[in-house]
Amino acid sequence: MTLRVVVCDDQVLVRAGFRVLIDTTEGLEVVGEAGNGAEAVELIRRTRPDVALMDIQMPGMDGIEATRRVLGGEDPVPVRVLILTTFDLDRYVFAALQAGASGFLLKDTPPTDLLTAIEVVAAGDALLSPRVTRRLVAEFAKRPTVAVEAAERLADLTVREREVLVQVARGLSNTEIAAELYVTVATVKAHMGKLLMKLAARDRAQLVIAAYEAGLMTASPSPGHTP
Structure with a gap:
């Protein structure tokens, strides 16, 4: 095509x-x-x-x-x-x-x-x-407050979905996320589908914005990993 x-x-x-x-x-x-x-x-x-x-x-x-x-x-x-x-x-x-x-x-x-x-x-x-x-x-890390509405959007996410969202916000591909979290690429794709649905996002870029706006990257970053 x-x-x-x-x-x-x-x-x-x-x-x-x-x-x-x-x-x-x-x-x-x-x-x-x-x-x-x-x-x-x-x-x-x-x-x-x-x-x-x-x-x-x-x-x-x-x-x-x-x-x-x-x-x-x-x-x-x-x-x-x-x-x-x-x-x-x-x-x-x-x-x-x-x-x-x-x-x-x-x-x-x-x-x-x-x-x-x-x-x-x-x-x-x-x-x-x-x-x-x-x-x-760097810019989002300097922000002193997190939008309440944006944070509430993540309330329905599971712990694993939050972990996947953090890696997406870091810019990792599905393959890289799978290696980081010790799961299969198919599992990552399944979590991605749920994230897109739960956060009403059209693509990964909107997931990145959702993660940063909700303070996910500064509030609970992955240990030892700085994007």
């Missing part, structure tokens, strides 16, 4: 470079380009791609607002949004993930890693660069 991708960036040369890279990769195809947020929303609603590469800083409507509009509202589009930017500032990371983005990569990411990222988010996994993950953890 060919993954259909749209490229949303205000720089023509950047869009052209991404198009060549994607179109020359087996199993991937660019089905449209947009130069600003408003065009991105219209393009995504019209083409219904599998993945949208979304720049943050674009004229008029930015990429975060465009992401929020296509993934929310009365007619959400089931697209995976991969944020690409030259900036790794905290406010961009938080805003992008809270808007529903499934991944966040810097534009200096190697081409092969970008292609892998497209496949990863299309499969429903979250993807954050190591730099972004470290900043995310």
Whole structure:
């Protein structure tokens, strides 16, 4: 199956470079380009791609607002949004993930890693660069209070589900979580399904946000493991 991708960036040369890279990769195809947020929303609603590469800083409507509009509202589009930017500032990371983005990569990411990222988010996994993950953890660790509502969302989780959620928030894959907790990958997948259902999350990125907002990472981190 060919993954259909749209490229949303205000720089023509950047869009052209991404198009060549994607179109020359087996199993991937660019089905449209947009130069600003408003065009991105219209393009995504019209083409219904599998993945949208979304720049943050674009004229008029930015990429975060465009992401929020296509993934929310009365007619959400089931697209995976991969944020690409030259900036790794905290406010961009938080805003992008809270808007529903499934991944966040810097534009200096190697081409092969970008292609892998497209496949990863299309499969429903979250993807954050190591730099972004470290900043995310550091920022939430500084927060003095935990949102009561966010913490209550975790009330129905079992001890094992909480353990899996912690590992997800650390950025581990299912295989890595299985090794960490000494269980099978199939068991991890079963717990993941329950987590997505109980927390009404669409993908791993939303599970990461839920874990941090509820204070799970700072209140009960895994001994000896610092993300």
